[in-house]
Amino acid sequence: MVQIQLPDGSVKEFPEGVRPRDVAASIGKRLAEAAVAAEAKGTVVDLDRPLEAEDGGPIPFRVLTPKDPEALDVLRHSTAHVMARAVLRLFPGARLAFGPTTATGFYYDIDLPGSRTISEDDFPAIEAEMRQIVALAEPFERFTLPVPDARQFCEDLGQDLKVEHIDQELHKYGILSFYRQGEFVDLCRGPHIPHAGKVGAFKLLSIAAAHWKGQADGPMLQRLYGTAFFDKKDLDAFLTRIEEAKKRDHRKLGKELGLFTLSEKVGSGLILWMPKGAIVRGILEQFLKDELLKRGYEPVYTPHIGKVELYKTSGHYPYYRDSQFPTLKMLNDPAMALVAGLERGELDDDTQKVLLAEARIEEKEYWELDAAGRIGYVMEHGVSEEYLLKPMNCPHHIQIYAAHPRSYRDLPVRLAEFGTVYRYEQSGQLAGLTRVRGFTQDDAHLFCTPEQVRGEFRATMELTQYVLESLGLADYTIRLSKSDPSDPKFKGADFAVWERAEADIRSVLDEMGLSYEEAVGEAAFYGPKADFVVRDCLGRRWQLGTVQLDYLLPERFGLEYTGPDNKPHRPVMIHRAPFGSMERFMGILIEHFAGAFPLWLAPEQVRVLPISDKVAEYADLVLNELKAAGLRASVDRRPEKIGAKIRDAQLEKIPVMLVVGAKEAEAGLVAFRDRIDGDLGAMTLAEAVSRLRAEADSRAIRQAASPLSPPEDVPPADQGEKHAY
RNA sequence: GCUGGCGUAGCUCAACUGGCAGAGCAACGGUCUUGUAAACCGUAGGUUGUGAGUUCGAGUCUCACCGCCAGCUCCA
Numbered sequence: 001m002v003q004i005q006l007p008d009g010s011v012k013e014f015p016e017g018v019r020p021r022d023v024a025a026s027i028g029k030r031l032a033e034a035a036v037a038a039e040a041k042g043t044v045v046d047l048d049r050p051l052e053a054e055d056g057g058p059i060p061f062r063v064l065t066p067k068d069p070e071a072l073d074v075l076r077h078s079t080a081h082v083m084a085r086a087v088l089r090l091f092p093g094a095r096l097a098f099g100p101t102t103a104t105g106f107y108y109d110i111d112l113p114g115s116r117t118i119s120e121d122d123f124p125a126i127e128a129e130m131r132q133i134v135a136l137a138e139p140f141e142r143f144t145l146p147v148p149d150a151r152q153f154c155e156d157l158g159q160d161l162k163v164e165h166i167d168q169e170l171h172k173y174g175i176l177s178f179y180r181q182g183e184f185v186d187l188c189r190g191p192h193i194p195h196a197g198k199v200g201a202f203k204l205l206s207i208a209a210a211h212w213k214g215q216a217d218g219p220m221l222q223r224l225y226g227t228a229f230f231d232k233k234d235l236d237a238f239l240t241r242i243e244e245a246k247k248r249d250h251r252k253l254g255k256e257l258g259l260f261t262l263s264e265k266v267g268s269g270l271i272l273w274m275p276k277g278a279i280v281r282g283i284l285e286q287f288l289k290d291e292l293l294k295r296g297y298e299p300v301y302t303p304h305i306g307k308v309e310l311y312k313t314s315g316h317y318p319y320y321r322d323s324q325f326p327t328l329k330m331l332n333d334p335a336m337a338l339v340a341g342l343e344r345g346e347l348d349d350d351t352q353k354v355l356l357a358e359a360r361i362e363e364k365e366y367w368e369l370d371a372a373g374r375i376g377y378v379m380e381h382g383v384s385e386e387y388l389l390k391p392m393n394c395p396h397h398i399q400i401y402a403a404h405p406r407s408y409r410d411l412p413v414r415l416a417e418f419g420t421v422y423r424y425e426q427s428g429q430l431a432g433l434t435r436v437r438g439f440t441q442d443d444a445h446l447f448c449t450p451e452q453v454r455g456e457f458r459a460t461m462e463l464t465q466y467v468l469e470s471l472g473l474a475d476y477t478i479r480l481s482k483s484d485p486s487d488p489k490f491k492g493a494d495f496a497v498w499e500r501a502e503a504d505i506r507s508v509l510d511e512m513g514l515s516y517e518e519a520v521g522e523a524a525f526y527g528p529k530a531d532f533v534v535r536d537c538l539g540r541r542w543q544l545g546t547v548q549l550d551y552l553l554p555e556r557f558g559l560e561y562t563g564p565d566n567k568p569h570r571p572v573m574i575h576r577a578p579f580g581s582m583e584r585f586m587g588i589l590i591e592h593f594a595g596a597f598p599l600w601l602a603p604e605q606v607r608v609l610p611i612s613d614k615v616a617e618y619a620d621l622v623l624n625e626l627k628a629a630g631l632r633a634s635v636d637r638r639p640e641k642i643g644a645k646i647r648d649a650q651l652e653k654i655p656v657m658l659v660v661g662a663k664e665a666e667a668g669l670v671a672f673r674d675r676i677d678g679d680l681g682a683m684t685l686a687e688a689v690s691r692l693r694a695e696a697d698s699r700a701i702r703q704a705a706s707p708l709s710p711p712e713d714v715p716p717a718d719q720g721e722k723h724a725y
Numbered sequence: 726g727c728u729g730g731c732g733u734a735g736c737u738c739a740a741c742u743g744g745c746a747g748a749g750c751a752a753c754g755g756u757c758u759u760g761u762a763a764a765c766c767g768u769a770g771g772u773u774g775u776g777a778g779u780u781c782g783a784g785u786c787u788c789a790c791c792g793c794c795a796g797c798u799c800c801a
Binding site (some may be wrong): 209392613 | 726727728729730738740756757758759760761762763764774791792793794795796797798799800
């Protein structure tokens with residue numbers, strides 16, 4: 001007998017091998033009809049999967065219906081099978097790779113014969129084929145085979161990617177499961193819905209390429225994305241939400257609202273801040289600067305370039321060579337003379353010989369080259385100085401720390417700078433403000449004693465939380481990024497030190513009561529870190545604020561302080577940036593507010609709207625009062641009707657409009673119109689000003705009730721692979 | 726960097742299978758003097774991303790390059 005414990009706590013007995021379907025039926029007919037799958041002992045299983053007795057007492061069990069989120073996941077995975085089946089019908093010879101679900105749908109990686117690709121034009125045909133399959137409502141039938149038979153079976157099906165996967169990964173499981181649906185059979189862990197008829201609504205969303213098993217040098221597969229729901233209404237709501245989310249895209253809003261721009265003539269990934277965007281960014285920077293001064297930081301300024309040796313010492317240069325702009329090379333004087341002479345073609349061999357010697361250039365290879373080759377050779381070897389656009393600020397700040405002897409009494413030293421750094425990101429990776437090639441970090445480096453580490457780390461975490469909360473950004477997760485001893489990135493690291501650092505961070509996070517996920521291998525090469533991760537309007541995850549613990553760079557640069565024992569000690573460094581990058585943060589903030597910044601951040605806070613130019617003089621008076629109160633204001637003097645002026649101000653997302661006509665001019669009033677609450681009626685100018693000042697000074701955040709909940713998360717691939725075979 | 730898609734006026738988009746590059750909004754000029762989300766009339770605006778090629782003829786077809794978008798890989 002099998003003992004089954006239902007969600008209400010009651011325990012029922014069934015014969016050995018009873019199927020979840022039977023259990024559901026024993027509870028009620030409607031439940032049995034609605035059943036999609038079941039959860040037994042915390043695992044989601046098919047309705048036909050026999051349940052076996054356990055030693056540990058009754059099996060916790062519940063029936064999953066379309067109301068349960070887990071059921072949606074099962075449905076989507078089954079829909080992925082339906083899609084794969086449709087594709088195999090339309091493209092005979094296609095080879096299947098992986099077909100997992102994601103938080104919002106599913107995809108299947110497919111290799112088409114003859115390097116054919118799928119395009120969106122193929123979607124209607126695939127969807128039509130899928131509809132036919134769904135209409136047949138054929139069951140998903142599970143069967144198992146031992147590895148050798150399973151391997152042969154896949155080979156017979158011509159699914160050699162599956163064969164490869166069995167050879168490399170799955171062989172260790174001994175027995176593998178398959179699901180059959182009509183003529184279609186797929187190696188798959190399951191579980192699945194009982195039959196295809198449960199698929200209420202589905203849609204293919206996009207097509208893109210993906211590498212087989214995520215290996216950059218592996219073959220490219222077609223990744224076909226789709227989503228499915230039990231109910232068409234849910235699908236429609238999902239699609240509407242995607243459309244709404246796209247309207248928040250910071251790239252679209254940034255252009256519409258004149259916040260920033262990009263120019264092909266300047267270069268990809270290089271942001272040009274326009275006046276309105278610069279105001280918002282400037283306010284954010286000032287907000288943080290004020291906060292840092294309160295918290296004992298000292299502002300510093302450092303240049304945009306540094307000698308390449310500096311970054312060789314820090315270790316950044318060798319590690320990130322591929323993602324840096326090339327170095328700036330300065331030639332020594334004789335080398336420059338040599339290049340200039342060669343370009344004019346007027347140097348005899350003797351002169352060249354003399355200049356080569358003066359430039360300290362090895363001449364053996366030189367003479368084998370033609371004139372152009374010689375110029376290149378000299379430019380390569382006659383270098384006196386080589387500079388790098390700084391890819392991060394720490395080495396400069398370290399030099400400030402090291403500029404004079406430090407006592408333990410001076411620590412912690414907290415050096416802060418909005419430092420602009422340059423990284424040559426891969427072209428395909430650039431995206432609006434969120435991934436760029438030049439950006440400004442709200443950077444600071446803390447130098448402290450080992451005893452101070454935990455306190456300083458906690459203080460910086462609290463600062464970051466304060467900053468995010470001040471901006472109404474509550475929807476973030478914290479990621480503890482750790483080392484990975486098997487990753488060459490951490491080669492030569494002292495893992496005893498790393499473990500201590502990771503334990504320090506973990507204990508601070510626990511002490512603060514913060515929940516976090518741990519990410520192995522995500523650490524910086526010099527230390528573990530706690531990252532604040534937020535999502536953009538499309539659900540993509542971005543790292544914003546970060547707090548990083550570093551025992552390595554103080555070592556590499558030989559930093560010291562004198563301890564109470566009058567002996568030299570090594571300080572510990574904390575790298576931290578609450579906003580992360582100003583560019584990325586602005587991008588996220590634009591999307592967060594949908595471009596409608598709260599009063600204290602809005603580029604234009606108030607617009608005075610005269611009813612006609614008969615009150616132009618009064619409008620100017622109002623404007624001057626607003627400006628005198630430190631508010632960013634303008635007057636709309638266009639010969640338009642008031643309705644048009646309101647509409648335009650509303651579309652520009654200006655927080656407050658002050659409408660003035662003859663009535664107001666006569667009585668010294670303004671008609672106060674709020675972007676969110678609408679017409680609030682007439683009030684004195686003084687009243688309006690104090691109201692505005694109060695809202696701005698309190699940094700209040702009011703947002704129009706948004707029907708748009710944040711989009712669902714798109715999980716990292718490793719979380720999405722639960723149906724990986 | 727890789728795979729695929731897309732580049733037409735400042736913006737949003739038209740232009741049947743190759744056959745005279747167009748509209749709305751914005752801009753500019755004028756009329757109207759306006760009461761809480763779009764007044765009316767007119768003017769101007771283009772080497773169709775760049776460069777080659779095919780063709781009597783290219784926005785449209787081919788190739789290369791540049792840029793953007795999605796995904797993959799990467800991300801100090």
